[in-house]
Amino acid sequence: MNARNLLGEAREAWRYRELLNNLVDRELQVRYKNSALGVIWSLANPIVRALILVVVFKYVVPFAPDNYSAYVLAAFFPWTYFLTGILDAGESVSRQMALVKKVYFPRELLPLATTIANLRHFFLSLGVLGIYLVVLYAVSALDGNPGTPGLPPPTIFLLPVLVLMQTLLIGGIAFYISAMNVFFEDVKFLTAVVLDLLFYGVPIIYFLEQVNATKAIPEALKPIVWQLFLLNPVTVILASYRSFLLPSVWLEKGSLGLDKPLHVNLGFETVTPAHFCFAFVVCLLVFVSGYAFFNSRKWRFVERQ
Amino acid sequence: MSASQPAIEAKNLHKEFRIVRHGYAGIKGRLGAMVRGIKPQEDIVTALDDVSLRIGTGESVALLGRNGSGKSTLLSLMAHVMLPDRGTITFPASADPAHPQIAPLLEVGAGFHPDLTGNQNIIFNGSIMGLTRREMEDRMDSIRAFADFEEEAYYDAPVRTYSSGMFVRLGFAVAVHTDPEIILVDETLAVGDEAFQEKCYARIAEFQRQGRTIVFVSHDMDAVRRVATRAIWLSDSRIQADGPTEEVIHAYHGALGLPD
Numbered sequence: 001m002n003a004r005n006l007l008g009e010a011r012e013a014w015r016y017r018e019l020l021n022n023l024v025d026r027e028l029q030v031r032y033k034n035s036a037l038g039v040i041w042s043l044a045n046p047i048v049r050a051l052i053l054v055v056v057f058k059y060v061v062p063f064a065p066d067n068y069s070a071y072v073l074a075a076f077f078p079w080t081y082f083l084t085g086i087l088d089a090g091e092s093v094s095r096q097m098a099l100v101k102k103v104y105f106p107r108e109l110l111p112l113a114t115t116i117a118n119l120r121h122f123f124l125s126l127g128v129l130g131i132y133l134v135v136l137y138a139v140s141a142l143d144g145n146p147g148t149p150g151l152p153p154p155t156i157f158l159l160p161v162l163v164l165m166q167t168l169l170i171g172g173i174a175f176y177i178s179a180m181n182v183f184f185e186d187v188k189f190l191t192a193v194v195l196d197l198l199f200y201g202v203p204i205i206y207f208l209e210q211v212n213a214t215k216a217i218p219e220a221l222k223p224i225v226w227q228l229f230l231l232n233p234v235t236v237i238l239a240s241y242r243s244f245l246l247p248s249v250w251l252e253k254g255s256l257g258l259d260k261p262l263h264v265n266l267g268f269e270t271v272t273p274a275h276f277c278f279a280f281v282v283c284l285l286v287f288v289s290g291y292a293f294f295n296s297r298k299w300r301f302v303e304r305q
Numbered sequence: 306m307s308a309s310q311p312a313i314e315a316k317n318l319h320k321e322f323r324i325v326r327h328g329y330a331g332i333k334g335r336l337g338a339m340v341r342g343i344k345p346q347e348d349i350v351t352a353l354d355d356v357s358l359r360i361g362t363g364e365s366v367a368l369l370g371r372n373g374s375g376k377s378t379l380l381s382l383m384a385h386v387m388l389p390d391r392g393t394i395t396f397p398a399s400a401d402p403a404h405p406q407i408a409p410l411l412e413v414g415a416g417f418h419p420d421l422t423g424n425q426n427i428i429f430n431g432s433i434m435g436l437t438r439r440e441m442e443d444r445m446d447s448i449r450a451f452a453d454f455e456e457e458a459y460y461d462a463p464v465r466t467y468s469s470g471m472f473v474r475l476g477f478a479v480a481v482h483t484d485p486e487i488i489l490v491d492e493t494l495a496v497g498d499e500a501f502q503e504k505c506y507a508r509i510a511e512f513q514r515q516g517r518t519i520v521f522v523s524h525d526m527d528a529v530r531r532v533a534t535r536a537i538w539l540s541d542s543r544i545q546a547d548g549p550t551e552e553v554i555h556a557y558h559g560a561l562g563l564p565d
Contacts, residue, residue, distance in 0.1 A: 015404070022432045030420050102415040103433050104385040104407070299388045302381065303322055 006288070009295050013106040023113035028120065046077060046125035050132055063255045070136055074245050075204045075238040077129055081122035082170060082234065083195055088114045089174030090181045090188040093301060097182075100301055107298040108291065111174040119167055133245060155244040155268070161280075162244060166237050169283040175290030179297040182304055202232065208239045208271070209264045210256065230271065233286075236279035239271050310398040312487055312518035313360040313383060317392035320353040320378050352378040353389070354542040362398045363516040365509075367523065367533035367550060369557050374539040376522050380489055383520060384409040398518075399486055408434065408485030410477065417476065419465035423454075426464055427479050434483040444482045451478035451504065474501055481508050488512060490521045490532075506531065526554055 013020075032041055053076070054069040061068075092114040093100065093107065100107060137150045181187040203211075208229065211217070217225050229235045251262045268276065325347050353375045360366050368376045381387040382394050384407055399405035416433050417426045427448055431441035449460060452474045464472060481488075488509075509532055512519060523529050529536065529550060536553035538546040540560070546553045558564065 016435075018437055019432045019435075022429050022438075026418060026421065026425075026429055029425065030418060099416045099433070101381075101386060102384070102409055105433055302386050 006292055006295065009106070009108070010291075013108055013112075016106050016109060019105055020109045020113055020116070023109055024116045024120070027113055027117040031117075042121050042124050043128065046080075046128040049073075049076070050128055063257065065249060065251050065255045067136060070133060071207070071242055071246060071249075072205065073129055073132070074242045075202075077122070077125040078166060078238055078241050079199070079202070079204050080125065081118060082166065082237075083199075084121070085115055085118040085170040086173050086177065086191060086195060087188075088118060089170075090177050090191055092174065093178045094182050094185070097301070097304075107301060108175065108294055111178040111294070112171060114178075115167065115171045115174050118170070119163075122163075129245075150247065152245055153243070153247060158240075159244055162237060162240055165233075165280045165283040168287040169233055169237070172283070172286035172288070172290035175287075175294040179294045179301075182297075182301050198234065202234045202238050203229075203242075204238060206256070207242075207251070207262075207264050208235065209262055210258075213258060213260075213262050215259075230275045231278070233279040233282045236271050236275055240276065243268070243271065310362065311359040312362040312364070312396060312398045313358075313394065313520070314397055315356060315358050315379075315382070315392065315394045318353050318356040318379070318382060318389045318394060319351075319391040320375075320382065320387070320389050321349050321351045324348045324350055351542050353382075356392075356539075356542075356544055358537065358544065358547065360518060360520065362518055363513070364535060365513055365519040365521065365533045367521045367529040367536040368539060369529070369536055369553060370539035370545075371561075375542045376539055377491070379539065380409075380491055380520065380522055383407070383487070384489055396487070404435070406435065406484055406486040408480050408483050408488045410480050410488060410490045415476075417464050417472070420463050422463055423452075423460040423467075423475055426475070430476075430479045431483060434480075434485075436483055448475075448478045448482050451481070451508075453501075453504075470498065470501075477501075477505060481505075481512075485512075485517060487518045487520070490519065490523075492523055526558075529554065 050069070050073055053072055057064040057068040057072065065071075089111045092110045096110055100110075133152070137152065177187050177191055211229055212222060212226060249264050251258055251264055253259065253261050264270075356375070356379065368379060370376050378387070382389055385405075386409075396402050396405035416430050418429070421429065424445075427445065428438055428441045431444075432438065452471075454460065454471060454474075459467070459471065464475070467475070490509075509519065519532065521529070521532050533550050535548065536546075536550045536557075537544055538553050538557045545560075546556045
């Protein structure tokens with residue numbers, strides 16, 4: 001019952017899957033405890049965000065390419081999953097210390113439950129995005145051939161892989177920070193700051209391809225910067241959501257401040273299969289190493305001063 | 306499950322805690338101590354030192370001792386929320402020795418979420434103890450009868466609206482309905498009104514008749530005499546005396562300079 005290997009720990013956690021399920025339900029029940037509309041808010045939130053971005057990029061921001069809002073949303077919703085998943089996970093153990101001190105259950109269920117609860121929310125926003133994209137494809141606003149309804153790229157079938165690797169990444173980071181936050185409450189605040197910065201370091205409000213086109217980065221440094229971007233699994237994940245769901249476009253000169261036209265090929269040409277596989281391995285490693293880290297600390301939680 | 310097997314077997318348990326003393330907890334404290342060139346002072350407090358004991362199936366054992374004598378640490382090791390630094394604690398008589406069914410009546414209701422209703426918390430608390438939703442729903446009537454709230458509507462109200470008495474009653478009601486092999490009780494009987502306390506004692510007596518094992522921590526010697534047939538006196542992290550309840554209480558009170 002004492003020291004166990006990682007697989008043994010995972011098997012022990014699996015025994016408690018019913019509790020995991022109840023923890024997820026509880027998380028969702030509590031989130032909208034005092035609201036009359038309850039879970040409808042989970043749906044309202046992405047809808048309102050989508051509407052705002054559509055209006056902003058259509059009427060307010062000049063030089064935005066056609067359907068820019070769809071391209072932003074395709075990365076923005078996954079980013080929200082990443083952001084809330086990690087912020088919620090920070091306190092997932094420290095908030096439950098009363099329980100942890102009194103009853104035995106595999107402690108890793110706590111960050112896992114937070115992650116799964118956020119995954120369920122993400123499915124709702126993916127649904128909202130899906131409906132918006134169906135409309136755009138149906139009115140052939142997203143296709144090169146005017147008049148015929150468009151189809152999303154075939155890579156759309158890889159979407160489950162993408163959701164899986166993102167969830168592994170979030171779960172892995174959740175293991176690290178939920179365990180650390182028990183001992184150092186600073187971790188929670190530090191995470192919030194890092195995530196605020198990261199928002200601008202990954203392609204959400206810009207296209208990944210613009211990194212190569214911008215004048216802000218000296219030519220000599222561009223190959224390095226480009227590789228640095230692609231080594232970041234969050235960049236790969238967000239860029240891939242776009243490329244898996246949306247067709248490639250030509251950005252005209254002048255749009256988004258470009259001084260020459262830029263082809264945004266969102267297939268596997270920008271994020272190469274090698275980069276994609278590398279990112280997948282990184283996500284998997286973060287999850288497994290996070291689990292090992294969490295397990296090495298979890299018996300000390302109750303002894304925290 | 307053989308009757309000769311002990312319910313709880315502890316061998317040479319050793320547990321110590323590190324208490325770091327510097328101004329602030331957390332990173333700031335560590336950094337501050339580093340900048341000022343202060344080495345973090347770590348005090349090592351030994352909570353249990355070479356404690357071995359066997360508790361037979363169906364025994365009711367009370368743990369006695371002053372605050373800080375190691376009682377709570379021993380109970381936490383039995384509840385498997387802590388691991389010993391050295392030594393082992395096993396549950397040979399359990400149907401599944403790796404997963405003994407333990408009902409920790411330590412701060413009952415610890416798992417309650419204030420924003421969920423009584424009913425929701427019943428189901429959730431049950432699942433922490435390893436019972437399915439279905440099993441808890443089957444017991445719902447019995448649990449409610451035990452908690453015995455004045456109005457049915459309270460079960461559908463968030464538990465943050467409960468009085469502390471109601472909170473404890475519901476917590477206790479859930480805990481005693483989870484089929485435990487081993488029941489750990491920590492001062493919980495001191496709460497609730499007299500009628501409820503009597504009900505708790507009756508339930509404990511029922512557990513005893515059913516041959517379940519009870520480990521009990523209390524400073525209330527009347528409660529100890531009533532429940533336990535055997536007592537273990539812990540002092541300075543070690544077992545000072547272990548034997549029939551009256552004898553151990555006598556020795557314990559003698560050491561404290563108190564009358565029986």
